[in-house]
Amino acid sequence: MSNTGTPHAGGEMPLSSLSSHSQNPFMDQFNLEARTQRVWDLNHAVWFTLMGLGGGVFLAGRILNLTEDLGHWLGIPMVDIVSFVAIAIGGLILVADLGRPLQFWRAFANIRTSWISWGAWSDLVFLTVAGLLVLPALSLGGSRPFSGLGWEPDGSDATGLALEILAGAAAVIVMTYAGAVLARPRSIPYWSSPAVPIQFLLSSAAMSLATVLLLEAINDVPISGGQMALLGILTAGLLTAMAVHLSTHRDVPGKQQSLDSLLRGPHRAVFVGLVLVLGTLMPTLLAFIGAAVPGARTALSVISFALLVQGGLLLRLTTLRVGIFPPVHIPSTRR
Amino acid sequence: MTRWGMVIDIGRCVGCQACTVACKTENQSPLDAWYAPVIEWESGVFPDATLNYLPTLCNHCEDAPCVTACPSGAITRRDDGIVIADEDICIGSRACMAACPYGAINFFEDSGTASAPAGSATPQASVPERYAHEQHVHGAISKCTYCAHRIDYGVEHGLEVGVHPLATPACVVTCPAECRIFGDLDDPESNVSRYLTENGPGEVLRPDARTNPKTKYVNLQ
Numbered sequence: 396m397s398n399t400g401t402p403h404a405g406g407e408m409p410l411s412s413l414s415s416h417s418q419n420p421f422m423d424q425f426n427l428e429a430r431t432q433r434v435w436d437l438n439h440a441v442w443f444t445l446m447g448l449g450g451g452v453f454l455a456g457r458i459l460n461l462t463e464d465l466g467h468w469l470g471i472p473m474v475d476i477v478s479f480v481a482i483a484i485g486g487l488i489l490v491a492d493l494g495r496p497l498q499f500w501r502a503f504a505n506i507r508t509s510w511i512s513w514g515a516w517s518d519l520v521f522l523t524v525a526g527l528l529v530l531p532a533l534s535l536g537g538s539r540p541f542s543g544l545g546w547e548p549d550g551s552d553a554t555g556l557a558l559e560i561l562a563g564a565a566a567v568i569v570m571t572y573a574g575a576v577l578a579r580p581r582s583i584p585y586w587s588s589p590a591v592p593i594q595f596l597l598s599s600a601a602m603s604l605a606t607v608l609l610l611e612a613i614n615d616v617p618i619s620g621g622q623m624a625l626l627g628i629l630t631a632g633l634l635t636a637m638a639v640h641l642s643t644h645r646d647v648p649g650k651q652q653s654l655d656s657l658l659r660g661p662h663r664a665v666f667v668g669l670v671l672v673l674g675t676l677m678p679t680l681l682a683f684i685g686a687a688v689p690g691a692r693t694a695l696s697v698i699s700f701a702l703l704v705q706g707g708l709l710l711r712l713t714t715l716r717v718g719i720f721p722p723v724h725i726p727s728t729r730r
Numbered sequence: 731m732t733r734w735g736m737v738i739d740i741g742r743c744v745g746c747q748a749c750t751v752a753c754k755t756e757n758q759s760p761l762d763a764w765y766a767p768v769i770e771w772e773s774g775v776f777p778d779a780t781l782n783y784l785p786t787l788c789n790h791c792e793d794a795p796c797v798t799a800c801p802s803g804a805i806t807r808r809d810d811g812i813v814i815a816d817e818d819i820c821i822g823s824r825a826c827m828a829a830c831p832y833g834a835i836n837f838f839e840d841s842g843t844a845s846a847p848a849g850s851a852t853p854q855a856s857v858p859e860r861y862a863h864e865q866h867v868h869g870a871i872s873k874c875t876y877c878a879h880r881i882d883y884g885v886e887h888g889l890e891v892g893v894h895p896l897a898t899p900a901c902v903v904t905c906p907a908e909c910r911i912f913g914d915l916d917d918p919e920s921n922v923s924r925y926l927t928e929n930g931p932g933e934v935l936r937p938d939a940r941t942n943p944k945t946k947y948v949n950l951q
Contacts, residue, residue, distance in 0.1 A: 723831070
């Protein structure tokens with residue numbers, strides 16, 4: 396870290412030659428400037444994306460009643476496997492990124508106010524309850540050792556339905572909390588908006604539906620016009636949320652710099668090109684075209700999946716990278 | 731009810747950074763971590779240019795977003811209003827750093843040891859550097875505590891907090907211009923309350939963040 400004007404204590408060696416150091420990556424502490432946060436980056440973007448995708452795929456498979464049609468592995472519906480794997484990998488990335496990974500269990504402590512705690516609990520509840528739900532379907536060497544558990548993995552009986560609803564509720568929180576983590580504090584004006592969790596939720600829903608459509612394409616399951624239209628509505632909603640977020644409170648210190656960075660600065664090509672146009676606008680058009688043209692649905696769903704997943708990841712990454720703290724004080728001479 | 735707070739009179743600050751160094755010495759903060767930096771900026775144009783100073787530290791907010799964001803409960807607010815961080819409980823999520831509008835929280839990265847690279851003419855870091863390096867938890871955050879250990883000592887020994895040097899934050903004791911004043915905001919007779927009565931209610935940094943800080947500024951331009 397470079398601190399202009401930082402007083403450096405004398406010593407037997409330069410401070411920089413120590414093999415570890417502390418830092419305040421969020422803010423160069425001795426300057427009165429807007430500062431870009433530099434701690435949360437690609438790892439968090441991947442974590443956010445996988446959580447959104449994992450929770451959403453489970454919900455999409457269940458809501459569209461497609462779990463049995465999209466293939467199985469060890470008797471477990473493939474759509475649920477994708478969901479579990481995405482959330483498990485996302486959770487591992489989160490743990491690995493902690494300063495003290497072996498203390499990860501403490502993340503469950505502050506459920507009263509911390510969105511990260513709520514997220515940790517929702518991940519745990521989802522993996523536990525959804526895992527229990529599908530456990531009777533587990534097939535090992537031709538036998539189903541847990542078939543006597545007493546509920547239907549597809550939620551067609553009361554116990555199965557209760558587990559499905561509980562897992563679905565946890566999945567909704569899993570999809571939502573990453574955006575809420577960013578939006579709750581008012582420290583970074585670009586993040587401090589309901590538009591951020593709404594964008595993340597809509598992006599997760601669109602990515603998840605596109606993943607289910609991809610599995611349908613792989614398994615030769617016909618894709619309906621209604622599914623394509625739903626995808627179009629979700630991506631159009633995402634586009635609207637992004638437009639609202641980009642066009643409101645533009646003059647607020649901090650957000651102004653974030654918007655400059657996104658729309659005119661170093662992130663312009665990625666955000667405008669890969670997130671807005673290719674990652675959101677294009678899938679919206681393709682989805683509505685697919686809704687109207689049955690013969691093109693398989694190809695369009697595959698293309699939409701690729702565009703939406705890259706767009707979703709880069710949406711989260713650019714959102715993190717333009718997280719800018721305004722100066723702690725704006726002198727009257729600069730107002 | 732005691733509610734410790736600080737008033738910083740910008741009009742008195744001479745930019746000597748004595749508070750910055752006193753804090754570092756007192757708290758042995760990790761290398762490159764500064765709990766009480768004095769921000770500097772230039773204004774005006776030669777020959778009317780001015781160097782301005784803004785002493786900062788943790789604002790010990792009533793509505794501290796770091797407390798709310800911390801998933802492990804490592805950051806808490808004491809009954810006397812001081813916001814403290816327990817490095818042993820911290821998991822290094824850095825959610826507090828994103829939540830703090832003041833950049834007042836530092837992250838102690840890596841888990842190496844304070845030793846010079848092979849072949850170095852000076853084989854090891856200085857004693858204070860090594861001590862600071864070893865006494866903090868690696869991968870955890872640390873922050874200003876208003877020198878809670880000094881305040882607790884003063885309360886325990888019947889010293890007047892904010893007046894007696896042993897019962898007052900190191901940055902306040904060290905300031906040659908007496909621009910930092912510390913005391914009980916809830917006591918109308920305390921030095922901070924009287925200073926605010928005489929010099930106006932004071933302002934806070936980043937009022938848009940709505941954190942209700944207990945560090946207040948007078949003569950903030």
